[in-house]
Amino acid sequence: MSATKQYYRVMLGPGSCYAEDGVAGRWIGADWSFDFDLSDKLLLEREEFKRAMRPIFLENNPDKTKVAAGLAAGMLYTICRDMKAGDLILTPDSQGSYFVGTIAGSYYFADGEDIPHRRRVDWYPGKIDRSSMSQELRNSTGSVGTVSNVTKYAAEIDAHIKGDPAPVLVATDELVEDPSVFALEQHLEHFLIQNWPQTELGQRYNIFEEDGEIVGQQYPSDTGPIDILAISKDRKELLVVELKRGRASDAVVGQIQRYMGYVKDELISEGQSVRGAIIALEDDLRLKRALSVTQGIDFYRYQVSFRLLKGAA
Template identity: 60%
Template sequence: MAGQACKYAQQCFEQGFIGGDWGIEGDLTHDLGDNWRDFNSQYIPVFLAANPDKTKVGAGLACGMLHTICKGMAMGDLIFCPNGSGIYYVGEVTSDYYYAAGEILPHRRKVKWLAQGTSREEMSQPLKNSAGSIGTVCNITKYAQELEALLEGKKPPALTHSDESVEDPSVFALEKHLEDFLVANWQYTELGQDYDIYTEDGEIVGQQYPSDTGPIDILAISKNKQTLLVVELKRGRASDNVVGQIQRYMGYVKHELCEPNQDVKGVIIALEDDVRLQRALSVTQGIEFYKYQVSFKLIK
């Protein structure tokens, strides 16, 4: 996303670049190692100094996205940039990082844009959710097949059903798209009574939040701002291995994101558990287990 509310998208398209800002000044060329964690360690304090009203959560996300723009994207990668009117400009990254001092979005990559973009209305609902779910930069590589079909002028395959009474067959894909469904319906869940998915400047940033041991499915914060909640989703049965996984995420949150007056808790959500998971959780503090149920009804 080129600036808040896509305000720089047209300029990026016309001038052939994409970039970021976040109040971090100066050429980053010599600080762009392959490891984004090292970059974050160096620039989170810089970001917080330039944005004193932001949190450590926002700082970590901003620096991670800046590193993605400057280093994580490779030459030849395709990017999709919304213009704010339902169209995504599509372009190929054609240069390494460069710094445009005094310009908007000064941390830049050159882009060769295609003459014609693609419409958001042609995207499947899961792709719409992913493409618009997380601030400035998100990785939509898992939708590559659908995106390639869109660029060839083909619409993505639709879910089919044999019952004409079903108005929205997409609910049958709930288990496959559990994360997007949970985020969209968070306020109606038991967790939504006490926690909000983490947002910055009105945008959800707590979905697939990056950590040094992998992305956190959902990062939420209690309504009193005292507790950060790590949510790990498992599509199907959860084994005891997930306990160690969520503990690693919680450790990252505790040491890297929590403010001095905050603590961290965890929630595992799966279709079902087993005795090994129950045993592991019985001697583990701060982690709860929830089962999800898929329900579908036809009412005449």
């Protein structure tokens, strides 16, 4: 198992309203209506834990969906078990800055508290100003949900902590064939989220929301995060959207099939189905060949354009 230090953004309550309490009490934590000690449950592996906790969540929150239940259980597991001693935590305050600390203890249950499922944290004396972050890091730390993993920006975060926030390029992965397209499509995901209603997919699907907040961006699955998880306006079809991100075609097709399998097995309800959509910059022949013998996955090509507007002399 890798011992690589991980970096997380953690919200302490709605809008991180308990951030000051967490810093004063030296903890981070979560709730999600589970009002009992999770120590025994946390002996389970992640997917076993999620399966055990989903029905409890849905019983306590009958108006919620399986999607919300899976998200809550997964993030709770991340906070209570996945985070290791020494992992770095960013927690937003209410003034546009982030408290910074490191995990310093294992899970404990604070009975009767609003945020009962906790980890000890050693908080640093200073903060990181959000306005000094790169746009990519701001997008990631500003994503919805209680927990987001921002380890890919470790070098930039460390530079901020040291007081030298020099620009840092985001890392790619071994499946990336075209780094320039990979970099462009880091922004495409956020553009799609912000402009979803104006897209062709947005005419038929809504990105998953819970309590007015988008939870369908980077939705966690047991084989990795789904770029976008949406649902048809009649609630009968779930849509898995994957951006090619300059990767090899075979890798993208295999990945989206795994995501669709996860949604089929874990998230859909009776009468629902799942479909996939791959979005790429180029009219990729290899991708189209692979999809021609694959059911339930559509291919979309996006275009990038800009104009130069001459200002007044």
